[in-house]
Every structure is written in structure tokens, then in C-alpha cells.
Amino acid sequence: MDARNVAKLLSPIKRGLQMVVARALVTAVGQGRAQSVQVALLAGEAKDGVEHAEPYGFTAHPHAGATAVVVFVGGDRSHGIAAVVSDPRYRPADLAAGEVCVYTDQGDEIRIKRGGELVIKAATKVRIETQVLEVTGEVRDRCDAGGRTMAEMRQTYDGHTHGGVQPGAGSTAVPNQGM
Template identity: 40%
Template sequence: MQNIFSRLQRNLARLWLRAVIQRLNNTTACQQADISMIAGETKASMEYLEPYGFTSTAHAGAEGIALFLAGDRSHGIVINVADRRYRLKGLKEGEVAIYTDEGDSIVLKRGRLIEATTDTFIIHAKNKIVLDTQQVETPGKITAAQSIVSQAEVQDKTGSLSTMRAQYNGHTHKGDSGGMTGTPNQGMK
């Protein structure tokens, strides 16, 4: 009986095992992984199957699962590559994150909050970006290469454009003869 269990255990061990990534080739339609396994065994150019819509190229030393259908080591696949050296820690239950080894991350947090952390955030949108929100805040400046167009009032900490317009259009000056001049003959629109 012991012999049967030992053989069964060896056969199961041939189906899957922990793999350490030595190199990933991401230039092919399906990434290819060179891996090392237990007892110094290596395998080159194994297909690395990723979830649809998500791709990443892990560093050498990341870990994954190597699967060998029917225990046949001639053609296997690698799944679920992870790298404990860079994984974000301290997430709350239910939170989701993507991250890099450089510290960039996008975290979908509890309370319906999304937090992105990076040095430069670039959005490429061919036609338009729509911010459907009540308020946009920034502690820094906003720079535009073209005109800024507003469908509503524009204001700063001291007043609004419509207030400035009304003040300009209604202002007068003291004339040379001591009397007051009229309002500007061309008002601001």
C-alpha cells in the first residue's frame, strides 16, 4: 500500500510544481518562460498563459506554477506568476491593486476610492476625455497648450470673470478738467 501512495505522489508531482522564472520573452504572441524547478531541473521557452486583458513581464526570480498535462514534461505551461519581493502589502479585504517594482500602483480601495501613485501620469485619448464629476482639485498648477473653454463661470480666489467684466464696463475716470469721464466706449464681452 505504501508503494502505491508513493507512486501516486510522484505522478502527481509530475503534473505541477513551483517554478522560478529565469527569463521571460515578451516578444511572442504568448510570452515564453525559461524556468528552474526542483533539483536544478530547467525548462526553456514554456508558454506563459496570462489572464485576458492583463499582461506583465516579471523579473527573474519571480515564482509561478508549471503545469505538465498527463505528467509529460516535454510540453508544459506556466501560470500565475507572482513576485513576493514587490507585492503590495497592507491592503484591506476586498481591495485590488496593480503595481510595479518601482513603486507605481493603482489601488481600488474600500469606500469606492481609486488611488494611483506614480511620478508622471499620461493619458492618450484620441478624441476626448470626459470628467463626469462635481469637482476637480489640484494643489499644483494647470497648464494648457490651447485655450481653456468654460460653459460656466470662471473664477479665482478674488472674484469671477463676470464680476471683472461688470467692473470694467461700468468704470469711469477723473477727466483732465476735473469732471468724470463716461464708461468705456467698448465694453468687455
């Protein structure tokens, strides 16, 4: 069999394989428990209702313009799955080898750094909703500005006194030490 005949026989297989995976741009995102995206594939092909498969325990609402890798099982273009959606416009570019980061487009991050350090960066507030919060190490207030640990503050509080107490006055003088 000559090369032309082999190419002719393999042509449908080649076309089928080319239909299995595609790179796309996200153009819209649906709401709900099973998130779907609308994507623009190469050569102007648009697909709506593409399932956005996400790892268990992680979810995101990507912006329009994010990139996606879309898989069409068996090459059937009627049902695509966005296997990966990423957005390099917002990805932190300063991670060291082995570091992990969960991030938003606004710069908020949860970063697991080398050496056992976890850094939470939030522009306005960190809120922890739980009945009990346990910390095994020291807690330091204003750590970048010479702050004190909780143990140091406790020591100051336990050792402070008030002067000028007068019976029946209802108030005391200013403590002899600040926190």
C-alpha cells in the same frame, strides 16, 4: 492485500501526481504575443519555452527571480504552462481586505480602494489617450495643497477684469484676480 502491495501499486500514481505541478523561479522571459518563460524548477531541473498563461486583458513582463506555479498537463514534463507568476519583492503589502492593485516594480500603481476610491500613483506622469474625457464630479487641482476645483477656477476667470486698457495700446493691465 497488505500495505506494502498497496503502496507499490499506488507508487506510479503518486509519482505522476508529483510531476503535474511544480514551483519554479523565472530565469528569463521571452518577447512576443505568446509569452514564454524559462524557469528553474526544484532539484535543478530547468525548462525553457514554458508558456506563460495570463488572464485576458492583463499582461506583465516579470523580472528574473519571480516565482511561478508551473503545471504539466498529464504529468508530461515536456510541455509546461506557467499558470501563475508572482513577485513578492514588489507587491504592495498595505492593501486592506477587498482592495485590488495593479503595480510595477517602480512603485507605480492603480489601486481600487474600499469606499469607492480609485488611486493612480505614477512617479512622473499620467497620460490618457482618448478623443473625449468625461468627468461627472469635480476636478480639483493641487488637492493636497489647498487647490481649487475647476468650477472655482471658472468662477474666478468669468469674474475677473482688467484695468488700464488704453485704445490702441495692444495690451492690458494685470487682472484684478489670480487663478
